[in-house]
Amino acid sequence: MNDIILQVENLSFTYPNRQCALIDINFQIEKGKKVFFHGANGAGKTTLFQCLNGLLKVRQGVIRLNGQIVKNERERMQFINIVFQNAEDQMIAGNVFDEVAFGPVNRGLPKEEVVKRVEQVMRQMNIEHLRNNPPHFLSYGEKKRVAIASILSMEQEMILLDEPTAGLDARQREELIETMNHLVNEGRTLLISTHDTDFSFRCADRVFVLHQGQLVGEGSAEEIFSLADLLEKANLAKPVLMEVYEKLLKYSYIKPGGLPHDMKEFSELLNNNQHEQ
Amino acid sequence: MIYIDKYAYFSGLKEVSPPLKILFGGTALIACLCSKSFLSFAIVFLTMFYVTVFKAKIPLDYYIKLLLLPFCFLLFSVIGVIVNFTRSPLPDSCVLHWCFGNNNLFISEKGMVLASRLVCKSLSAVSCLYFIILTTPFRDIIYFLHVIRYPKTLLTLTVLIYQFIFLLMEIATVKMKSQLCRGGYRTIKGFARSFAMLWGSVFIQSYLKSEWVYKSMLARGYCGHFQLLPKEFRINKKEIALLLLFFLFVMIPNLF
Structure with missing residues (x-):
């Protein structure tokens, strides 16, 4: 049995307009795994991710990181990060280098360390040639790679990917899967939300299914995708x-x-x- | 703050006909602006408070937060009304005063009354506007303006500005989130840096996005102003009579 890196107990979340988004969620995640979250649109995947990472304040429920309860949102953000669904939403700098350097600079790292990390991540994501381009005018696949790079440069243990394959072409998808495998081999834990069941069937170590804010299924990909009722309920294709x-x-x-x-x-x-x- | 217009779609009064709601808010607003009596302001404010919180079921804490927003502006502007300055001897009615050589700063009774009237009037007027905003979806307000022959160009501007404010806010909110994730806004220096980067990129992106919105409008035959389907807005005599009665009721205290 591997180390448990993340434990979620009795997590519920309600939006200010009183819409219940998550209802009593319980699960745990092992270190160094690729865990996929499925569910119809509006099932609560993105809300769950934002709760985990601390963008949304959790009032009900407990989140443990490496066994310890972490209540402070900022502390969770230091540990878990999100790659947003729409890469454009993440672009804030004038050029790709600054974009990737944004996180490490905020950490207050020395300049040499920042440059070293940024160079390494840009090489890894194959965006070195774009370093001086403004991120807003890149193609979608390039934006996506820049978005992932800007999160990787913070070297956190756990990364949440929200719909990472949406809008990618076949080759970019293969590259993404390669990157994901590379990250897991480095010992990082990935949580991925997606509609693409072929993608999760191929890559997942574990699959969770959300339906109307509740966790309705958990298991290996084979177990989950052989449950016809569950797939039907959660609008999933086999x-x-x-x-x-x-x-x-x-x-x-x-x-x-x-x-x-x-x-x-x-x-x-x-x-x-x-x-x- | 983005919820301010979403409440209108869920409010307890969403079934009530939009022109009635707008006219009710409007009548109260006009009555309030024409009044001088504190009692009138109280009637208007309490009526609006009751209708908004208990009938439309807007959460009380949210409503109070909304009211505090103009209240803060008000407090600052009222300071100018209360505190007066003179070089000549102080008037008799002054309550408090500070002297700096020949120069006198003072607070007079008259100023206090004027200021409190101003505060009450503004707050009750604002409560009327909040009633309209929180119970009537923007779409219905636009229809209402259309029906009362509000100039087409201004109407189009209203719609576009409204849409683009939300576009801008949406982009800014989500970008701010992504910055928070990456440790922005932690220190004072980091705050300044993040904030500057945020708005730089929000403007580029909202410009690009608005261009797409505009293109999509052109593609659907947009030619300078919005065409609205004619919609029947009925208001019966009984309702008009009730509105008039309410107006008179608010105005009565001014007679004494």
């Missing part, structure tokens, strides 16, 4: 690969075992079955 696998199994084109999570595994599965026949 991952294509899983659907295809089940159809192939049903018409006995393949033998049971080894549910594939990406196209590579799927080709292997087909290959193996062909050899056996």
Whole structure:
């Protein structure tokens, strides 16, 4: 069993117009995992993320980081950060370098350290050539990379990604997945909210499902996506690969075992079955 | 603050016809501005308070917060009315005074009465406007203005300004959040830096966004002013009579 990095107990949240956004949420998250949150629009994913990170004040419920209760919003922000859904919303500086440096400078780090971090992160996100460009006029994929870089440069343990694949093309998506794997290998924990079930089926270590402010499902991707009722309830589509696998199994084109999570595994599965026949 | 116009859509009076609400608020406002008596102000303020908080069900704490906003402005402006300056000898009615050689600063009874009247009048007038804002959705106010033949150009300006204020506020709010996440606004220096960067980028982005909004309007046949579908606004004689009665009721204390 890994270390538990985040524990949420009895978290509820109500907006000022008395709209209940989260109702009695309980869960815990292990360190170094990719955890996906699913749910229809308005189910409370973004609200949950903002509560965790401290943008919204939590009045009911407890949030523990590494076992300790952290009530102060600012302390939580030091530890957890959000990459916003719309990258444009994050752009505040005159050029990409300043944008990425914004967080570290606010931390009060010495200049050399800031420059070192920014250079490293820009290399990692492949935006070095954009350093002097104004962020507002970049393409969407570039903006997204700058937005992620400006969070990475703060070197926090936990990063929340709100709809990270929205608006990305196929190649940018692959790059994003690569970056995510890289971050997890570094020991960081990622929480991702998304509608894209193929994406989470491929990458998730654990999947949570929200429905009308309540946590209605928790488990591995395979467990969650085999629950037809739950998918129906939360407006989720079954991952294509899983659907295809089940159809192939049903018409006995393949033998049971080894549910594939990406196209590579799927080709292997087909290959193996062909050899056996 | 962004909720100020959202309450109108959820208020307990959303079923009441918009012109009645606007005319009620308007009548009270005119009555209040024409009055001199404290009793009139009290009637207007208490009526508006009752209707807004108990009938429209606007949360009390929010309503008080809203009232405090103009109240702060008021307090500062009232200082100028209360405190007077003279070089000649002090008048008899002065309550408090400070002398600096030949120069006298003083507070007179007359000034006090004037100031308190000003405060009461302004607050009760503001309560009328809050009643309209908090119970009538902006869309209905626009329709009302349309029906009473408010000039088209001004109407279009009103709509556009209203829309773009929210655009600006939305962008600023979300950007501020993203800055908070990255440790902005923690120190005085950081505050100044973050704030400057915020507005620099808010203006660029809202300019870009407003251009898209404008393009989307053009694409849908916008040609200089908003066309509104004619909508029937009915108000019956009984309601008009009641409004007149209310007006007279507020004005009565002025006779004594």
